[in-house]
Amino acid sequence: MLGKISPYFINSVETKKSDNYIEQIENFKKLLYLTDDIFFQTDLEGRFKWINQALKDFLRQSEEQISGKEIFAFIHPEDKSSVRELMQSILPYEKSSALELRFLRPDGDYCFFECRLSLDPQRESYYFAASDISERKIYQEELLRLESIIEASLDGIYAIDCEGRIQSWNKAAEKIFGFSKDEIIGQTIHLLAFPDQREEMDNLINIIRRGETYSYETIRQKKDGETVAVFITLAPIRDSSGEVLGSSAVARDITSHRRLEKEIAQLDKLNTIVELASVISHEVRNPMTTVKGFLQLLYHKIKDKVFREYFEIMIEEMDRVNSILQEFNTIGKKHKESTRMRHNLKTIIKSMAPLLEADAVSQGKTIKFLLRETPDLMVDGNEIRQLILNLTRNALEAMEPNGSVLIKTFVENGQVILAVQDFGKGIAESDLEKLGTPFFTTKESGTGLGLYVCYEIAQRHEAQIKVNTGPKGTTFSVIFPQHAILP
Numbered sequence: 001m002l003g004k005i006s007p008y009f010i011n012s013v014e015t016k017k018s019d020n021y022i023e024q025i026e027n028f029k030k031l032l033y034l035t036d037d038i039f040f041q042t043d044l045e046g047r048f049k050w051i052n053q054a055l056k057d058f059l060r061q062s063e064e065q066i067s068g069k070e071i072f073a074f075i076h077p078e079d080k081s082s083v084r085e086l087m088q089s090i091l092p093y094e095k096s097s098a099l100e101l102r103f104l105r106p107d108g109d110y111c112f113f114e115c116r117l118s119l120d121p122q123r124e125s126y127y128f129a130a131s132d133i134s135e136r137k138i139y140q141e142e143l144l145r146l147e148s149i150i151e152a153s154l155d156g157i158y159a160i161d162c163e164g165r166i167q168s169w170n171k172a173a174e175k176i177f178g179f180s181k182d183e184i185i186g187q188t189i190h191l192l193a194f195p196d197q198r199e200e201m202d203n204l205i206n207i208i209r210r211g212e213t214y215s216y217e218t219i220r221q222k223k224d225g226e227t228v229a230v231f232i233t234l235a236p237i238r239d240s241s242g243e244v245l246g247s248s249a250v251a252r253d254i255t256s257h258r259r260l261e262k263e264i265a266q267l268d269k270l271n272t273i274v275e276l277a278s279v280i281s282h283e284v285r286n287p288m289t290t291v292k293g294f295l296q297l298l299y300h301k302i303k304d305k306v307f308r309e310y311f312e313i314m315i316e317e318m319d320r321v322n323s324i325l326q327e328f329n330t331i332g333k334k335h336k337e338s339t340r341m342r343h344n345l346k347t348i349i350k351s352m353a354p355l356l357e358a359d360a361v362s363q364g365k366t367i368k369f370l371l372r373e374t375p376d377l378m379v380d381g382n383e384i385r386q387l388i389l390n391l392t393r394n395a396l397e398a399m400e401p402n403g404s405v406l407i408k409t410f411v412e413n414g415q416v417i418l419a420v421q422d423f424g425k426g427i428a429e430s431d432l433e434k435l436g437t438p439f440f441t442t443k444e445s446g447t448g449l450g451l452y453v454c455y456e457i458a459q460r461h462e463a464q465i466k467v468n469t470g471p472k473g474t475t476f477s478v479i480f481p482q483h484a485i486l487p
């Protein structure tokens with residue numbers, strides 16, 4: 001009888017030579033009565049031969065009620081085949097691998113058990129041992145749920161131990177920092193830092209060790225060397241006794257926020273400039289004209305050659321200030337009503353010719369006009385003058401001395417077009433998208449506002465500005481909308 005019990009039962013109990021078998025069996029039964037784990041014996045078909053108290057309690061049935069019934073009546077339909085397979089494959093003296101299966105509770109629900117079995121050497125009985133793992137299953141499912149939330153998060157979420165080593169790493173973290181899970185697990189957080197951030201990282205590890213919660217904004221180095229701006233929150237991870245095991249980190253990519261903030265700051269700067277420019281152009285130009293007039297007057301009276309040169313410089317400088325003022329003359333008017341009237345591009349350009357030519361000559365360059373007849377437009381004359389002036393200035397500045405700028409007007413596809421063409425070195429591909437951004441300039445003493453003003457004026461007129469550029473030069477075309485054309 002005892003021989004029918006699987007050998008590992010015998011090994012675990014000290015046998016005394018004097019004990020008789022019956023007593024030993026009773027001892028086993030007592031032990032099996034005490035445990036919450038389920039033990040039972042079946043025949044080769046799986047019919048119950050004996051069950052322990054725990055199983056009786058679980059099924060709420062007596063041994064008599066159960067005896068002769070098949071275990072399969074109490075097993076979840078989906079688990080039956082794996083139990084059968086295990087029963088068929090097991091050899092005597094062998095302890096089977098653990099199998100997860102669901103037993104039917106009297107209330108109709110199923111409970112998860114981890115089950116092992118063995119076959120007695122006579123091949124007459126199976127012995128089953130099963131422990132209730134429902135709680136573990138609930139934890140497991142909870143864990144899976146949390147895991148899928150973490151994986152789906154747009155924030156990078158990772159765990160760091162007290163040595164600063166990264167222990168988990170979600171998908172968003174892969175995306176934000178560029179390192180895959182395999183590459184980063186086990187590495188320290190220093191891998192994410194720029195070389196000059198060593199101290200910051202050591203500091204963070206101390207914060208983690210102290211079990212503090214900490215939020216901060218910083219930059220990190222991505223795998224490809226790029227910079228990413230992040231907002232990181234650290235929160236301690238503790239074991240059940242409260243000891244700090246490390247920290248969780250949630251990193252949010254705020255690179256685009258930063259960029260936006262910078263842009264807003266620039267706009268603020270621009271607003272200040274706009275106000276300043278309108279004050280300057282209104283208040284400073286008149287006294288400047290007076291000063292320049294007197295300078296010119298005195299210049300003619302002075303005989304001393306050196307002093308005359310000084311006066312020349314003063315007058316030139318006055319002109320330079322004046323021309324800068326001219327460039328943003330209309331910025332301040334942005335919020336005011338623009339006064340649109342019937343204008344013809346050709347007339348406007350002709351009236352500006354002396355000013356434009358003077359500009360060109362002072363740089364040793366020339367301007368050519370190719371003005372085809374175009375219909376009248378409903379536009380703000382001052383603004384269009386400003387537009388032409390700024391485009392022409394840029395065109396002149398783009399060329400070496402002796403170069404020539406071409407100003408053209410024509411009609412194409414029923415639209416009136418103003419084009420300013422130069423034969424300079426063109427605009428770098430990388431600079432193209434920055435054109436018209438306030439303060440973007442590649443010139444040493446540039447303001448970076450000329451084109452911004454042009455784009456503003458064009459926008460207010462619903463006109464389009466197209467740029468055609470290459471190593472042989474650049475053409476800025478202003479395409480006026482059809483509805484601006486007057487009959």
Ligand code: ADP
Pocket residue numbers: 390394395398422424425426427431435436440441442443445446447448449450451452474
């Ligand atoms: P600024 O002339 O003060 O630099 P702008 O807003 O007028 O400011 O022009 C911005 C930049 O655009 C210039 O610095 C230059 O790099 C580029 N740019 C504009 N027009 C031309 C052009 N015709 N040829 C080459 N580059 C140009």
Ligand code: MG
Pocket residue numbers: 390393394448450451
């Ligand atoms: Mg300019």
